[in-house]
Amino acid sequence: MAVVKESLMDALREHFGFDSFKGNQEVIIKSILAGKDTFVIMPTGGGKSLCYQLPALMSPGCALIVSPLIALMKNQVDLVRGYSSKDNVAHFLNSTLSKAQIKKVRTDLLSGKTKLLYVAPETLTKQENLDFFKELNISFIAVDEAHCISEWGHDFRPEYRRLKEMIDQINGNLPIIALTATATPKVQSDIVKNLALNNANIFISSFNRSNLYYEIRPKRKKDQTIRDIVKFIHQHKGKSGIIYTLNRKTTEELADMLVANNIKAVAYHAGLDPTTRAQRQDMFLHEDTEVIVATIAFGMGIDKPDVRFVIHYNIPKSLENYYQETGRAGRDGLEGHCVCYYSHKDVQKLEHLMRDKSLSEREMGAQLINETVAYAESAVCRRKVILHYFGEQFDLENCGQCDNCRNPKEKIEVKNRVVIMLKA
Ligand code: ADP
Ligand code: MG
Ligand code: ZN
Numbered sequence: 001m002a003v004v005k006e007s008l009m010d011a012l013r014e015h016f017g018f019d020s021f022k023g024n025q026e027v028i029i030k031s032i033l034a035g036k037d038t039f040v041i042m043p044t045g046g047g048k049s050l051c052y053q054l055p056a057l058m059s060p061g062c063a064l065i066v067s068p069l070i071a072l073m074k075n076q077v078d079l080v081r082g083y084s085s086k087d088n089v090a091h092f093l094n095s096t097l098s099k100a101q102i103k104k105v106r107t108d109l110l111s112g113k114t115k116l117l118y119v120a121p122e123t124l125t126k127q128e129n130l131d132f133f134k135e136l137n138i139s140f141i142a143v144d145e146a147h148c149i150s151e152w153g154h155d156f157r158p159e160y161r162r163l164k165e166m167i168d169q170i171n172g173n174l175p176i177i178a179l180t181a182t183a184t185p186k187v188q189s190d191i192v193k194n195l196a197l198n199n200a201n202i203f204i205s206s207f208n209r210s211n212l213y214y215e216i217r218p219k220r221k222k223d224q225t226i227r228d229i230v231k232f233i234h235q236h237k238g239k240s241g242i243i244y245t246l247n248r249k250t251t252e253e254l255a256d257m258l259v260a261n262n263i264k265a266v267a268y269h270a271g272l273d274p275t276t277r278a279q280r281q282d283m284f285l286h287e288d289t290e291v292i293v294a295t296i297a298f299g300m301g302i303d304k305p306d307v308r309f310v311i312h313y314n315i316p317k318s319l320e321n322y323y324q325e326t327g328r329a330g331r332d333g334l335e336g337h338c339v340c341y342y343s344h345k346d347v348q349k350l351e352h353l354m355r356d357k358s359l360s361e362r363e364m365g366a367q368l369i370n371e372t373v374a375y376a377e378s379a380v381c382r383r384k385v386i387l388h389y390f391g392e393q394f395d396l397e398n399c400g401q402c403d404n405c406r407n408p409k410e411k412i413e414v415k416n417r418v419v420i421m422l423k424a
Pocket of ligand 1: 018019020021022025042043044045046047048049050303304305331332
């Protein structure tokens, strides 16, 4: 890669208008600009995108960014364009584009004006695209949401497994930067193996989100819980929040109830047609709705910095999920209130959802659920438990930002804990 003369700080100001780097951003960017393979493990909201966006804008040629979701790509491209004021600086190439649109993207790429091209893994499975990319000056490849490579991640995508092979077809010497918010060792080693990142610079950030407040509330009768949620939202009037539920029907029901209580709310789930989904996602991003009531189909990579609360109407299926889903709150570093409603009945519902899976899948699932249950029933600092899950030690005696630290309670007797036992 050609030598970059501009100072990194100047480039940061010029391209993004920010005055300082967050966390490890600067060293990561230096690693990429030096042409090294780079592996970035940074929690949600940590600022991973900038780690490849800035070097892409500073380097000759165009960077290819592999991104798993089409909705996510449009959002990202819009953001980059917003910073730069030149529309052709960033493009995406995926199955949603018309022939004319594809032609325009290709023209911009050939002219050298485009610095970032977002692609779906499927885009790279098409030989004509690979042949086209071979002719371009590609600066580096960024693999965003790299945990999609691993079955141990929370969002496995088989096409991600073939990425390395396809990248090698373009050019085996291209630097690769992989980014993920998943810190579990199994996922990390899958990523290193699959993308052959054996000599990469690896940057692991702390997973502590000190601005998030974690709280568990007992879930009682339905109307009582809904009253509690309505009260909570009224206390956060005018703020944006996400409510996660286990199934599609509940998203609709709950959204209706909230609307009946003078709260602007919409439902979001994978059963809606793509147009409605895109519409509702935009409503949330542009603050035409306060609350989005969603299944976990909503949220990956959504860049809304000022989500002020995330409520789990049902207990999540793993602590990893809980961390990712609550991670969408307070991405701007300001307040983020995370409430999870917990009942034994919901634990059984989760177990029931696994009924058709194989024994080994159910065992894996049960282990994850039991860890979540232990978290919910624990009297220990929530933050300590979550960070411990990611292999990180949290030393503060009192974090001041969770229910257990603010209102210490007596240790719950372990014999009361529900533990899922599987029948073979
Ligand atoms: P991630 O992909 O790690 O979840 P994002 O890249 O979406 O996080 O960034 C999260 C938020 O942080 C965004 O709103 C982004 O604009 C902001 N951000 C990133 N880097 C900086 C910085 N150096 N200064 C201020 N804000 C930043
Ligand atoms: Mg991201
Ligand atoms: Zn605490």
